[in-house]
Amino acid sequence: MATFRKAGRRKKDETLAAALDFGASKVACFIARITLEDGFAPHAEIIGVGRHGVGQRGRASPDELEKGVRNAVELAERMAGEEVRRVIVSVPGKHLRGRRIGVDLEIAGGVVTQEDVDDSLAEGAKIANPPDCAPLHAMPTGFKVDGEDGFSDPVGFSASMLSTEMFAVSARQSFLDNMADLIERCDLQVDEFVAAPFAAAEAVLLDDEKELGVLLIDIGAASTGYAVYDNAALVACGGVAAGxxxxxxxxxxxxxxxxxxxxxxxxxxxxxxxxxxxxxxxxxxxxxxxxxxxxxxxxxxxxxVILPRLEEILEMVAEQLPDDPMRRSGLRRVVLTGGGSLLVGAREVAERTLAMKSRLGRPAPIPGSPEAAGAPAFSVCAGLVQYYANLGRMHENGLGVLRQSLHAGNQSSVLGGVEAWLRAKF
Missing domain, CATH: 3.30.420.40 (ATPase, nucleotide binding domain)
Structure with a gap:
């Protein structure tokens, strides 16, 4: 039987997204309903929130983490009235590796097409990850057409050579395998791994801040993540083992x-x-x-007692920033988020230590989200939801091929880790 749709009616799709944020002191889970409708930006609505503490020492054991995941997901499912089987999982900044990549591609037709851009991004994704690491993200930071820069979208320009500058984020393969094993033991599957500082930035940073240059610092219990944006592009991402x-x-x-x-x-x-x-x-x-x-x-x-340690954490982050003097001199603003950012005086200490204007970063409001979930401690979880909602927009911008390439690599690494675990146990 043929199915007809009235002319002018917009196509509307809904899907569930489950975000899981692993912290050293807590596990948080958000369940959101994502609505995709033709002609409109993706819309996210929080329908379930769960949180479970995993200790006070900043170091949770595997058993504590497994219990935390099960309880956090169960609480979110109970609130949402839905059951989830796949989750988007955050990767703490201290496990991340960042790398700048340049790809040169000859343009056969004389005019840059979207296919040329996709090919250059996919080629960069292949060489993005260092040894023993798996790629998470590879995003363009700029394009050059026949050596001329300043192109945010080179499609349609006449050229014989397209140069793509990218920043790639990867994580240690062993860590991802261990996380995948843990998720499997909780009767869940990993849909995708996402860098925690990148997710936090999606939730708390303003578009103008990304354009002008900003340093995001996410202070957690056992580690502190950071992300640097310049000209609306992610140019650095990582973390330090202190929080x-x-x-x-x-x-x-x-x-x-x-x-x-x-x-x-x-x-x-x-x-x-x-x-x-x-x-x-x-x-x-x-x-x-x-x-x-x-x-x-x-x-x-x-x-x-507090002041010297907080200054040390901020100085450790500053030491990890890009070495490019021009890039570092362009940073004039820092945004603090995470549970540690609520410490009285943290903003003032950051301004004095980093010589930047600072503000406290709270997640942008998401419909349905309870007031408590708008605290800085939930920035990563809220950012994971925003990231999932924006995937449709990524495909429209030509990043779909790139994401599929990275996602395929992650799936193979996850399955490889589960297979190794099964062989070891059985």
Whole structure:
């Protein structure tokens, strides 16, 4: 039987997207309904949110992570009234590797076509990943037509040579395999791996910030991710193995308190800036192994512990930024996000340490999202949803071939990891 559609009616498709953000202290899951309608931008609506803590030390065991994934997904499914089997998974910045790539392609027809652009992007994707790594993203940063730059879209221009500059992001193969095994044990499948700093940027950065140049810093519990944008393109992405959990450990070690109490003190009274009278405001710390004993310290004392570690984290990120002096001199703005960005005084310390104007980055509102899910700690999860919703737009912009190439590589690496796990276990 033939199916007819009335003229003028727009085609409308809906699909579910499940985003999973692995943190050292929590696992978060968002379930969204993505609506694709002809003539309109993709629309995302959050229908389920789940969160589960996985410890306070900033280092979760595999069993804790598995429990966290199951509970977070179950909570989100219960809220959504839907069941998911495939998830988009974030990859923390400290496991990422960034690489700049240049591809030169001869134009046979004398005019650059979309097929030529797709071929150059696909060729760059093949050489994007270093040894022992799997490609995640490979995005163009600029095009040159017969040596002339400044082209954001070269299609339709006369040329004999198309030069494509790209920035590729990859991750360690062993880490992705371990994550795939963990997801499989939770009766789920990985649809795609996405770099966490890139996802956070999708959620919190403004288009003008990306165009003018911006540094995004996502402060997590055990690591801090970063992403650099210039001329609306991602030009650097990675992370350092230090985060808010290290501040908690410093407080616990110096004042002899349990980690849980040190985290509570940091959250309630911690600050990177010393305020008037802080030296006269005292807090009691229970002692490890002797709960009836306490040590009294002032808020000024706590500040003197927090400030050096926060400055160290920001300096470690600064050391990872691109070496190009022109590119670094163009950075005038930093956006802080992640749970660690809520520390009082973090913005002021970032401005002083990095010599950039700063602001706190919260995820852009998504319909259906509860108010609590708009906190900086959920920037990555919200960004994963936005990334999925924008995939249709990526295909319209000619990036579909590139994504399919990278996605195929990820699927083979995931299946390879599962096969190795099955052989080892059975």
């Amino acid at each position: 808010g959990g290290h501040i908690t450990r410093d407080i616990a070690q110096i004042f002899g308190a349990p980690l849980a109490h040190a985290e509570r003190i940091k959250t309630l009274y911690g600050s990177a800036l010393m305020g008037p009278g802080d030296e006269h405001r005292f807090i009691d710390f229970p002692q490890l192994g002797a709960s009836d004993e306490t040590v009294r310290a002032s808020r000024a004392d706590i500040c003197e």
